[in-house]
Amino acid sequence: MIKVVTILGARPQFIKAGSVSREFGAHENIQEVIIHTGQHYDANMSDIFFDEMKIPKPDYFLGIGGNSHGAMTGQMIEKIEAVLLTEQPDWVLVYGDTNSTLAGAIAASKLHIKVAHIEAGLRSFNMNMPEEVNRILTDRISSILFCPTQTAINNLQSEGVDKWQTQVSLSGDVMQDGAIFYKELAEKPIDLEINGEFVLSTIHRAENTDSTTRLTAIVESLNVIAESTPIVLPLHPRTKAKLEALPIKLSPAVKVIAPVGYLNMVWLIDNCKLVMTDSGGLQKEAFFFAKPCITLRDETEWVELIDHNFNILVGADKKAIIAAYNEHVFSSDFNVDLYGNGLASSNIINALIKYEK
């Protein structure tokens, strides 16, 4: 029996766990224990994903959220360590690049428990992003790195992974697994009045929400684009608070809705005309559902989308955003395998079983 403690805390991790935990459930010789750190705790940022995606209810809820990075990460390390001492797992599994990811990896590695990192090797090369710091540190102390792409492996190799005594595995992307599985279950958001074409947008990254200049430019751009095509904007709680404090307001043609669950989100992605976002995951999902994507950031970890012209980086520059929407000709041949064939979760679990033998 292999015992795995999975650390979850933020929305994108719940979505990834939707695929990986389902696969764990299919293996009798693996026991998964889930710790939810509480980083995202609102019902529509957390519970809905566990319910809809049938993720097993967390065995431990740590209730740590809404604090500074240092305080949050420190409290998480302490509380995760206590659980690991009780559970004594073979592995700690962490996803992506949040404070919960880093805290889980630190707590485990100090107890000499092996760490498996899903979505390893991604780099934005922007050390001002908290996510970049979390990724680099987590990769360095993991025992096995599950990379979604060859680019991620190349990044690790240029950092010297060959000397780290760490296994590197090209697993494919677990979000691709989820997109395939949940497409059949997609549901239109019940309260959304929309007929015909629309643009889907999300904004939540600190680099945009915490800069009045950037957030203002994004709001102005959305207002201009919404004059020709309605925009649906499921609003992250952090962005909601920042927008309320901004002198400029979103126009009524931008349909602001509360954050939605994954089944609604998949419907929105599958039915929109184009995606405009600063989300990491949504850039890939746009590709999975054959939609062009305008990325409201200065760099991206998902460089293959840019290289193939499925995605364009525009930062928070009003002119560039509007020009990308009106003028950019995106590639329309989405028949390219960039993220694996939807078997990433089973690749990951097979690699963990093989490692133990």
Ligand code: UDP
């Ligand atoms: N998402 C969702 N509901 C929403 C907004 C986003 O289910 O209202 C999903 C989205 O489809 C993607 C994930 O949340 O799978 C992305 O999370 P987020 O943008 O918060 O984080 P990032 O991917 O940037 O780390």
